[in-house]
Amino acid sequence: MFKRTVAFLYGVVCYLAFFATFLYAIGFIGNFAVPKSIDSGPHRPFTYALAVNAALLGLFAVQHSVMARQWFKRAWTRLVPVPVERSTYVLFSSLALLLLFWEWEPMGRVIWNVESGAGQLLLYTLYAAGWLIVLLATFLINHFDLFGLRQVWLHLRGVPYTALQFRTPALYRVVRHPLYVGWLLVFWSAPLMTVAHLVFAVATTAYILLAIQFEERDLIRSHAEYAEYRRRVPMLVPFVSSRRRGDRAVPQRAAAEIEM
Numbered sequence: 001m002f003k004r005t006v007a008f009l010y011g012v013v014c015y016l017a018f019f020a021t022f023l024y025a026i027g028f029i030g031n032f033a034v035p036k037s038i039d040s041g042p043h044r045p046f047t048y049a050l051a052v053n054a055a056l057l058g059l060f061a062v063q064h065s066v067m068a069r070q071w072f073k074r075a076w077t078r079l080v081p082v083p084v085e086r087s088t089y090v091l092f093s094s095l096a097l098l099l100l101f102w103e104w105e106p107m108g109r110v111i112w113n114v115e116s117g118a119g120q121l122l123l124y125t126l127y128a129a130g131w132l133i134v135l136l137a138t139f140l141i142n143h144f145d146l147f148g149l150r151q152v153w154l155h156l157r158g159v160p161y162t163a164l165q166f167r168t169p170a171l172y173r174v175v176r177h178p179l180y181v182g183w184l185l186v187f188w189s190a191p192l193m194t195v196a197h198l199v200f201a202v203a204t205t206a207y208i209l210l211a212i213q214f215e216e217r218d219l220i221r222s223h224a225e226y227a228e229y230r231r232r233v234p235m236l237v238p239f240v241s242s243r244r245r246g247d248r249a250v251p252q253r254a255a256a257e258i259e260m
Contacts, residue, residue: 004155010087018147020094039196057200060100082161084151107194110195123190124189126185130182130189187200
């Protein structure tokens with residue numbers, strides 16, 4: 001029972017680390033209410049700043065993608081107990097983001113600057129909507145499972161973990177990846193777009209588009225019905241047909257354990 005209690009407390013700490021990082025990210029990307037934001041701090045030479053920012057983004061992308069793969073999980077859980085595997089992933093992701101926030105280099109030059117009150121209001125509204133969509137999308141697919149709390153809670157109670165069933169609630173009937181739609185709104189809804197912010201937005205957008213390919217490959221392996229869902233529902237843009245040759249050619253496979 002002691003080990004299960006420790007695992008549960010560890011999961012709670014990992015979740016709190018995520019939540020603090022999430023709140024800081026709102027101010028960091030939006031350039032307000034935090035000690036250091038995406039455009040604050042002393043300016044270094046452009047090539048130095050670009051190299052540092054690219055390395056920080058690359059580190060997060062590698063951590064976030066590699067640790068989510070099934071082959072890594074199989075190896076990782078030889079060292080990390082299965083009930084806290086997801087919590088550990090969440091903790092490492094939070095630490096990678098906090099390092100990015102801490103070491104990020106501003107890059108000065110302005111790409112666009114929306115000065116009209118109506119334009120600023122529109123972009124800040126889209127920015128807020130993006131964060132709300134991100135949060136809502138996590139609750140639609142089970143927020144507490146996604147961030148490891150469900151796993152450690154079941155473990156504390158001595159209840160075996162059961163994988164989530166494939167569902168398409170609410171926003172997931174409009175696009176396959178509402179979570180990523182929310183992130184894209186967050187990244188691009190900037191009244192003041194600097195070079196640093198543009199580098200961040202372009203890199204994270206490219207990462208999202210690449211990550212979707214790996215994620216959907218895993219989902220097709222895990223859920224036989226995902227191939228049909230992929231054929232019917234657009235990826236990111238609502239009401240756009242998703243009937244592509246690649247979608248039709250995807251084989252349906254037997255359902256296995258879901259990768260969150």
